[in-house]
Amino acid sequence: MENEEVMGGTSDPVDKLIDVDEDDDDLVEVELEDVPVTVGTQKRKAKRRKTSAVWAFFEMLPAKGDGDKPCCRCKKCGNKYVSPGNYGTGTLKRHVESCYKKRTNDVAQLLLGNKDGSMSVSSSKFDPDTFRELLVAAIVMHDLPFRFVEYVGVRAIFSYLRSDVVHITRNTAKADTLKIYKRERDRIKSMLKSAPGRISLTSDLWTSIITDGYMCLTAHFLDKNWVLHKRVLNFCLMPPPHNGISLSEKIYNLLCEWGIENKVFSVTLDNASSNDTSVDMLRTQLNIKKALVCQGDLFHLRCCAHILNLIVQDGLKEIDGVVQKIRECIKYVKGSQGRKVKFFDSVKQMSLDGKKGLRQDVPTRWNSTFLMLESAIFYRRAFHHLELTDSNFKHCPIADEWNKAEKISTFLAVFYDATCVFSGTKYPTANLYFQQVFMVYLTLRQGSESEDEYVRRMAEQMLVKFEKYWSEFSIVLAIAVILDPRFKLQFVDFCYKKLYGVGGSYEYLKVREKLFALFGEYVSNVPTPSSTTNNRGKAVQDLQFKSFSKETMFVMKEFDCFESDDVVGQTQKTQLELYLEEPRMDRNAKLDILSFWKGNQFRYPELAAMVRDVLSIPISTVASESTFSVGGRVIDQFRSALKPDVVEALICSRDWLYGDKDLAESQLDDLTEDIMKMDINKENNDEPPSMGSNADMV
Structure with a gap:
């Protein structure tokens, strides 16, 4: 009976363990399993191959008993699954996709945690690769030295938490940091390339504790969803001389490396004579390529905070x-x-x-x-x-x-x-x-x-x-406020008349002329999202007309002619004129101007393209200067021997991974020193007041 059941039945144990996936073209040889096969009344062992690619990520476990179903275990996370047998490997494939899909970006998010300080993601399984990524991400996030991974106390903690943990050296941590930098750099380059508008820049120079000069170049732009971004592109060594020629060549070469030399709108620099020279040379280089709007008239801005x-x-x-x-x-x-x-x-x-x-x-x-x-x-x-x-x-x-x-x-x-x-x-x-x-x-x-x-x-x-x-360059500021629907041209007119009286009309007309000249550049040269929308709309229109009879199409064309006759003699107004003629919004209205223009970008496509570039202009170099505070922590007196490429990798990676989270947002009060925290309302306070930080002050 046993022989008949095995030989003639449909549930052969070999079929249960071997899955031939006909849909899987990428077959790999993994491991051979010894499977008992019954022939007559004797058993023999036959080796069969698992042909599905999914078995490269799993290992078979020995059966605990004769009646137990065979199991397999994920090589990465250790999760166990019953061997699929005749039911396919779909479950195992889905697990592989979710298990191996994790990237360092997820690790970066894990480090951020929740508002209450707890981790945002948790796992009951220990993953050595994730642990290593977390360790390197923590070094980048908190400006820790690479030798942190070799601290005896730190290693003791890791060994206590996991006895089989593999410790890494400082050189390994440095190499992993450079890998993160290169990967994130490619991501930022792709982001800049896909940005629909132009990119504005800020740049500043900084001297380290060992008197090495560094240049910080930061990009400011709006993405397709009208979200304002700030990204540190470079924090690179700037050897002397720091004159206008050297600065312009350095910035231009960096722009070419990023592939954005044709997408620049403006650059904001500190108030220095060398910067004036470098901007003039940089403007000339970009104008040769016809890369600037209005021939670079609005290209240079001075830092408002410094002025x-x-x-x-x-x-x-x-x-x-x-x-x-x-x-x-x-x-x-x-x-x-x-x-x-x-x-x-x-x-x-x-x-x-x-x-x-x-x-x-x-x-x-x-x-x-x-x-x-x-x-x-x-x-x-x-x-x-x-x-x-x-x-x-x-x-x-x-x-x-x-x-x-x-x-x-x-x-x-x-x-x-x-x-x-x-x-x-x-x-x-x-x-x-x-x-x-x-x-x-x-x-x-x-x-x-x-x-x-x-x-x-x-x-x-x-x-x-x-x-x-x-x-x-007050003209740039005036153009930006005109694009706010709560102010428009009326506010500029009011301000100039308030300041100059009758003479304010000249300043107002100068701003208005530059505004329309700038808009004209976008109408004639700048590609906008409307081209894609118009093509899509034309395709839909053609599809609709295909279902019409020739007689119907003739009638619709007659309607078009009728509409044209109706508007004969009327001058077609530009999108800018239509926007300016609309009533202003309430000045006290709480308005998210980026959301406003996001909602009106298809109504005013050319104007919205101009707005996208103007609103992203940074008026101060604070964005670049804030990076220097990080640089001061990275290149301190104990780590002054770090190579420039490693310094750049640490600072840029920190900005790219955590910049949007404002982990260490600087406050103006940080520029001052609190002498004391005085609280006369405390009861039974026999001790003198304690020193307090700005964060503790009320």
């Missing part, structure tokens, strides 16, 4: 005595713990809110000086009380000096607000800048007519510098 800093620094020289006195007051309080306790007692005696931070400025950053003045004025009465109780405190300003500081602080508030916009890490679109510059200019003109002599002198000094630097 504003220069303007205010000139003005602060007029009140340097008052600022210096307040600075000395704060230095005195900071000098010892005993002085802090005395000052804290004065704060309580004057019934002031001790939660507001007392800050010391960084003299080269005027906005930190503004914050210092603001906090010192708040504790004005506490300083007076300290002067009475501490005979060694001799720097307290007199009443007239405090009044002067208050007026200067009020005057500088507008400049501080503008700096916050210009220097934001999550920088806004270009349409928001014109309002800030207008308010700054208006404040300066009003200040130059102030009754207070020191305010007037300060404003006049600042006004000269403002007109020197900002008169040339």
